[in-house]
Amino acid sequence: MISKEQKAELIKQFGKNEQDTGTSEVQIAIFSTRIRALTEHLKSNPTDHATRRGLLKLVGKRRRLLNYLIETDIERYRAITRELGIRK
Numbered sequence: 001m002i003s004k005e006q007k008a009e010l011i012k013q014f015g016k017n018e019q020d021t022g023t024s025e026v027q028i029a030i031f032s033t034r035i036r037a038l039t040e041h042l043k044s045n046p047t048d049h050a051t052r053r054g055l056l057k058l059v060g061k062r063r064r065l066l067n068y069l070i071e072t073d074i075e076r077y078r079a080i081t082r083e084l085g086i087r088k
Contacts, residue, residue: 024065031062
């Protein structure tokens, strides 16, 4: 799980202000942090299939948000993928 402090830091870093939780960049950053945590969990628990399914759903959500950013503003897409180290 992601702590409140981690989430607040991501919102501060990627959002327009501290109340901005809905922009695509903030959501992508939060999903990316959760994906990294679940990936580490699955390395030590390879038979946890419920977590694997949740991870795949998160990856799909993040992919859809990234596709939305590509269609609306390619520069925002390039900036967020560069900053988070996401590859397509």
